[in-house]
Amino acid sequence: MEQLLEILKQLHPDVDFALEEDLIGDGILDSLDIVTLITEINCTFDVSIPAEEIIPENFASADAILALIERLDEE
């Protein structure tokens, strides 16, 4: 979780990602951010997030992203 928050922090230093619940809907993360984020996650966590997993629900909050990573790692 810390690692993930670190990555997010780099994207938008001014946002407290631990609290945000709707990153996509509130317009905090746009498509460029998401791709950067995925690239970072893929490097850091050694998973590969496929395109079909890029849906708003999976990126709504730090928790959701973490859940996604864990699920992908699991499979």
Place this chain on the structure above:
Amino acid sequence: MKHILCLLLSVLLALSLCACVDPATEKETYAAAIEGVRIAVDDPAEPVLSALGEWSSYDESPSCAFEGLDKIYGYGSFEIQTYTEGGKDYIRAIYLIDDGCRTQRDIAIGDTAEAVKEAYGAPTHESASSLQYAGEGMTLTFLLRDGIVTNIQYLKDVA
């Protein structure tokens, strides 16, 4: 699976053939060039007339019910007819009436139909008495008698 693929590919090919329509030929505007002045149908009349200088004959005629005169200016070997639109005169027609002037592709009255075809290619419409070339919004007509050009007309098409 492979069969379906082949089938679909051939349909695709057939479709692309369907999509082919005849290439729309870019229509040319034939213009007369007389004494160095380019004259084309639908051009504003004023600059042409002032470039050509004094005319030798002039006639005018009103149209039925609507404002606007048709005017015809004679210059010996050729005549220019104008029409009025929005208070301004535009060229409706150019007539070459004797061999004193030639078209842009060097055809004059007295030349043969073969010479016309050599210079202008296959006509859009051909009869014993005329060769016609459809241009953009206008038609270039060569009138013939016994295979010899007797009159050359640049005419605005009826809308």
Place this chain on the structure above:
Amino acid sequence: MKKKILCCAALLLATVLLLGFLQLLLMPKYMADKQEGALVGEYYRETTAHDLLFIGDCEVYECFTPPTLWEEYGVTSYIRGSAQQLPWQSYYLLEEMLKRETPKAVVFNVYALKYGTPQNEAYNRMTLDGMQLSREKLSAIRASMTEGESLLSYLLPLLRFHSRWDELSAEDWQYLFHRDTVSHNGYLMQTGILPKTSDREGVPLADYTLPATAMFYLEQMRLLCEEKGVALILVKAPTNSWRYYWYDEWDAQIADYAEANRLSYYNFIGLDGEIGLDWSTDTYDGGAHLNVYGAEKLTSYFGEILCRELGLTGHRENAEIAAVWEEKLDAYKQEREKGNTP
């Protein structure tokens, strides 16, 4: 609920009425200017039948004067012509008229037979908008539409004239619900004089064959007249200017057609001596059309021919008809007296 529906219905009705009013307001009135546009509609005001019906383009409504035919021969007539009235428009107007009355003869001026295709939206409007809604009107519209025109815009002229809202004039308000009569039984008077100065001929043509479509409608007119037992007489007005030129080749085709179908055909070109036409006084626009003085001479000349050929005796002794026509003649003379040159 019921109240709401009623309310909405009332609103819709009001809107339809408003649109109807706007249509009346926005349609061109053709009263002060371009009076040619008012000609076709005036026919419906006629209360008595006619011996003769003239159809054609400006060469009928500027060259023949019904009041003169009455004055000199007691013959009643009406001209159903409008500016650049095309052969099919003439045909359908004729069909419409022959449903209402049966004259002795129909006189058709052949100049418009040079047109084989729809020509000009503005002229179409001037001819067709004046017609009352009928099967003939619909057919005439279909035959006349140029590219981009739609039948709907003839049925609902608001669709055509809606953009006139910024050019409305007092005339549009004045003639909302009625029109003045501008013609004398279809004759549009011109009292001006502009001598003919040019003897220029028409430019040579690539093809002198009259269009098949035009000849088809001529044939339809002939068949229609035959069916109704009405004589069809072809004429060519004496005007012949370079812009509205009548070629000998065309004339020969009409003469052949007339002969083959045993119709009378009178070409008045070149008969100036017999008619008494003087081109220095009898035209108002340099020879393209006759003025009232020329038209009277021609009418007088042609009236005699008609009476002879058709055996017309006139209706002078019929008091009812005479009353109607004396009134028309008065109005005609008054305008002629006053003159209408601008």
Place this chain on the structure above:
Amino acid sequence: MSFTSASFLLFAVLTLLLYYTLPKRWQWILLLGASYVFYFFAGAEYLLFILFTTAVTYLCGHLMQKRADAEDAFVEANRETLSKAERKEFRAAEKKKRFRILLMGLLLGFGVLAVVKYTSFVLSGISSIGQAFGAAPLRIPELLLPLGISFYTFQSMGYLIDVYRKTARAEKNPLRLALFVSYFPQLIQGPISRFGDLAPQLFSEHRFDGFRFRAGLGRVAWGYFKKLIVADTAMIAVKALVENKDGGFTGVYVLLLILLYSAQIYGDFTGGIDITIGFSELLGIRLAENFDRPFSSRSTKEYWRRWHITMGTWFTDYVFYPLSVTKSMQRFSKWSREKLGTAVGKRLPVYFATVTTWFLTGLWHGAGWNFIVWGLLNCLVILVSQELQPLYDRFNRHFPRLTASRAWGAWQALRTFLLMGLIRSLDCYRNVPTTFRMWASMLTDWNIGELFLGGLTSFGLSVSDWCVLLGGILLLALGSRLGKKRPVREWLAERPILLCAALCLLAVAILLFGAYGIGYDASQFIYNQF
């Protein structure tokens, strides 16, 4: 049959009447029939193309679904015996096989689009290269462009990708799929719908819902207002300014063109979409929104989230994301990070994907360099502002009061609007060098004075046309503003009498002031061409 023709109105009324009188289970069949009738009127030969795309989409979707079902059944049946790794391997292998089917579908689907839309563009490119080396010019065939092919192809291909990704189940009934591809209100100019959103709407039974029907009517009427009064009046001027017959429309006229073209395309495109969505509402079908008051966007990025939304998300979901997360792209990312440093390495893949996406977006809009340049310029603006973000942030920190003020917001919106308008004018002039020359003339030709010496009425708009146009634009802005929280039509739909009055007023205004009929060139919706 364009939306603004009388025959379409008649067709629409007829469809509606049948739709609500027929048994409800036939509703979707009626829509299918109506769609094909609509398309038939557009051109019978076009039917072949849409049938082909439908067949390809159906077959490929069906095949992929069969494999996917077999795969799931196999995994389910052997849940005990297979190890996690084996399962993963099996699924990966199956995915590859599905991918082959998908690829075939995409090739065929986009193949038709490519052939009809881009052949002449490619050929003329080859031809001009050839000519540079002295070869004879190629004879370039002119291809007919079936109506709406860009839209229905994208919608169908999106569906195939969804089936491949297992986010949608393939449709079993070919007729239903045919309706999804050809649903006529959106056939001409979108929106581009997702199968998952649209299919349930199309195939469920719809009861007449008074409120939605009234709101739909309001929306359709508003669409016609935008199209016939604003867009078509502006178009008269745009045409004259672009044609530039006397050669004098440079300098300030280019700015005018930009403004007028913005009005035109906004009225034309959002108006058309209003008619589409509004008419669907009449049928009880809800479509995805395509616009979200785009001209109040404060940045280019935001603008593209709010203008032509369905196309934007299509490209993001089906091009941008897949492209960025491919294995090779990720490897490329790793590689560039090691070789070029984190800062560059982090950006490179994203930038590469962005540029590609915008290149394709440009190409989708039309086969021509002007569209490609248009796409790339949009991309450039987005990337540059992305790079300058830290600068903006610093500015914001220094002047928090200023940047939080409304005036600042308005300034940003105006800036974005003008910038987008400027880039959009590439689509007007249809030729890159001309456009650039015209842009330059804005700086070199100072001819503002001309405007007040009769210049404003020198390109086809009379004083009264200007009044209608400006009045229309004002009304649009007002409507957009009032509808910020809740669309005005919904408020009106609750008050039937007011709605009726508003519709009557709109109808009279459109009939009277609309730029239609003889004297006004009957125009097609601009987006039909794409």
